[in-house]
Amino acid sequence: MALNPNNSNKKCRVFLIPQMSRGHLIPMTDFAKLLAAAHPDVEPTMVVTPGNAALINASLGQVQILTYPFPSESIKSTxxxxxxxxxxxxMLINKLSLLIRPAQEELLSKYKPDVVVSDALFYWAPSVAAQFGIPYIVFFPCGAFPLVVFKRIYDMQQSMSIDTDHITVSDLPGPKIEMPVRELPNYRIGHDEEINKIFDSLFGSWPDVFGIVFNTFRALESEYCKEYERVQMKRAYFIGPVSFCNTSNVDGLIHRGGEGDVGCLRWLDGKEDGSVVFVSFGSQCYFKSEQLHELAIGLEHSRRNFLWVVRGNNMEEWMPDGWEDRIAGRGFVVKGWAPQVAILAHPATGAFMTHCGWNSVLEGLSAGIPMLTWPFAAEEFINEKLLVEVIGCAAKVWDGGKRSTREEEHELVPGSVIAHAVFKFMEPAGGEYVAMRSKAQNVAVSALAAVQEGGSSHGDIRDLVNNLFGLIGSK
Structure with missing residues (x-):
């Protein structure tokens, strides 16, 4: 697809401003790399605080970086x-991130980039960009399915009874979605003014927005992509999976988002194909010691190989006596940041126990790995519906007891339940695992096709670049 020849010599300076969490920072950095690769005259710049810059420096490639101060000296740059x-x-960083508007205004006033891309959670960004006459693009590090479902829930919330236990989300392009109210995002009916502004912005008319970018691909959720385009009536670009931009750079892949533990990859080298369950719950899941204890027991008694990413270093608070000796050789614990995409792509990885954050969902699907789902918060229970009920490539770790997005309502998942779920799911012959793996692998084929020449995501990136050059050519 040819670029507009009238503007082929014009540079297009794009500023990308992510939210301050790895789940948003990493995919936006990948998107910046895709822009840089799409055309030599696109000059993307990641605009971040120094502490966030440290997490992406090793994997920037041709992408530039510009830093601005964090809005409080009470937080260390690390x-x-x-x-x-x-x-x-x-929790403090989440609140402070809502105070960075003045810094963003100052940067845009000083540098005046041709285009601004910012995280959807910065609800003020469209009006700030419009103030300086800069075209604005929203970046969603998620898919169309959760947003379409969430939009219906958002529309329904005023008519919900406070005594309702379950809701049915209808008027969807796919099957109806039934959910317990306790599994809905806990900010769905918010009294927090800032949270209300964010979601009014997400589902509003967005008069100052030029386009919307999603980290997904059309073959994964075609009907929901079309529905979002129909309802929002904005240019939508489905350009994922963005993680594929790292496949030719092994070092960048391993250090994507931080200094990854490469020892786990060497450990995987010694395991049989498809024999390991990868256990990781994202960067913002805070298990209590009691639950970590039960998870450790469950993985031990599952009799399966496992690679488990554990937050923090205080393992003595929850580790069962003699546990490390008993799981030696069969289990590997990563105490820090793990190179997730590389782990999922390893032949030894056969299943993925996940919290259902969108990055994990898409990275697992891109690797063709069936999943055991254990959501906790935000839209994770909605993402689980896509995996379990729409695609059919996943099973719930626990389908009993009380599950909730509210931490105070979490019930302890017993180790015996975890052991049974992992053992049953990893059966090498027959059972649900074989069918789910086949479905996941079919998605992986579609994901790879989407980002290659002639694929839908490749085409959407080219369309976006064309449109950007058309914008700056008409200014």
Missing amino acids: AETMGVGSKEET
Whole structure:
């Protein structure tokens, strides 16, 4: 697809401003790399605080970086990202991230880029960009399915009874979705003014927005992509899976989002194909010690190989006596940041126990790995519906007891339940695993096709670049 020849010599300077969490920072960095690769005259710049810059420096490639100060001196530069430090620090960073508007205004006023791309959670960004006459693009590090479902829930919330236990989300392009109310995002009916502004922005008319970018691909959720385009009536670009931009750079893949533990990859080299369950719950899941204890027991008694990413270093608080000796050789614990995409792509990885954050969902599907789902918060229970009920490539770790997006309502998942779920799911012959793996592998084939020449995501990136050059040519 040819670019507009009238503007082929014009540089297009794009500023990308991610939210301060790895789940948003990493995919936007990947998107910046895709823009840089799409055309030599596109000049993407990641605009981040120094602490967040440290997490992406090793994998930037041709992407430039521009830093601005974090809005509080009470947070160390080594912990300016949600999920890096304690739960209390993460909550504080989340609140402080809503105070960075003045810094963003100053940067846009000083540098006046041709285009601004920012995270959807920065609800003020469209009006700030419009103030300086800069075209604005929203970046969603998620798919169309969760947003379409969430939009219906958002529309329904005023008519919901406070005594309702379950809701049925109808008027969807696919099957009806039934959910317990306790599994809905806990900010669905918010009294927090800032949260209300964010979601009014997400589902509003967005008069100052030029386009919307999603980290997904059309073959994965075609009907929902079309529905979002129909309802939002904005240019939508489905350009994922963005993680594929790292496949030719092994070092960048391993250090994507931080200094990854490469020892786990060497450990996987010694395991049989498809024999390991990868256990990781994202950067912002804070298990209590009691649940970590039960998870350790469950993985031990599952009799399966496992690679488990554990937050923090205080393992003595929850580790069963003699546990490390008993699982030696069969289990590997990563105490820090793990190279997730590389782990999922390893032949030894046969299943993925996940919290159903969108990056994990898409990375697991891109690798053709069936999943055991254990959601906790936000839209993770909605993402689980896509995996379990729409695609059919996943099973719930626990389908009993009380599951909730509210931490105070979480019930302890017993180790015996975890052991049974992992053992049953990893049966090498027959059973649900074989069918789910086949479905996941079919999705992986479609994902790879989408990003290659002639694929839908490749085409959407080219369309976006064409449109950007058309924008700056008409200014």
